[in-house]
Amino acid sequence: MTATVKYDEVEVGQQIPAADYTVRRLDLVMYAGASGDFNQIHWNERFAKAVGLPDVIAHGMFTMAQGGRFVTDWAGDPGAVVDYGVRFSSMVVVPDDDQGAVITVSGVIEEKLDDKRVVVALTARSGDARVLSKARAVVRLA
Template structure:
């Protein structure tokens, strides 16, 4: 976790540096166990390809969770995110060899009352935007 970000130290337009999140099939199996989502598109290559996917794909909620992690790590407080929403625009394809990389960056879009800011997130994997309309309301110190 990074140092706590203070509300007075950020302005509209403040950029949150890009961070990468490596994803491999072991991550997906662990997430399946934690979430109870054992859909075989997330762990069986043959099944994923049989239903028209290019390969195994990460759970959408796993991908979304990495965005929440990105913002809470930036704020320096795991409880800082008070509202968060995204739309899924493309799957994160996770090949068996080499896995995938999720790249997330952000920008403060608006300052609100009560030490809260709106952060717009950009999330990409394999040069493709995987989350759209990704925004988090974050309470800063």
């Protein structure tokens, strides 16, 4: 686990280094089991293409979770996120190969609030596409 980030150690405009999260089809099948979302577009290539998608796509909430994971990994505390919201702006296409897809998440401290909270603006990309927009997390730091 990363060391706990302290409120006094961050500044508005500070960049949080990017992290890559690999997504393979197996991850989507496991997520489907955990979430109960068994929509075939998330695991059946033939079905996904039949409905006009380029291939199997990751669940939106799975993609969103990678942003939350990024913030909690950075903060060093899984309970640090007190508010989190995103808009889904593009799909994470997951090919059936050993490499899968990669979601790259980065952040910047956008605002310092009272009670040791900060607003982190997130950027999440997969390939050339921005997959989350208006992604913001309010994080309580040590």
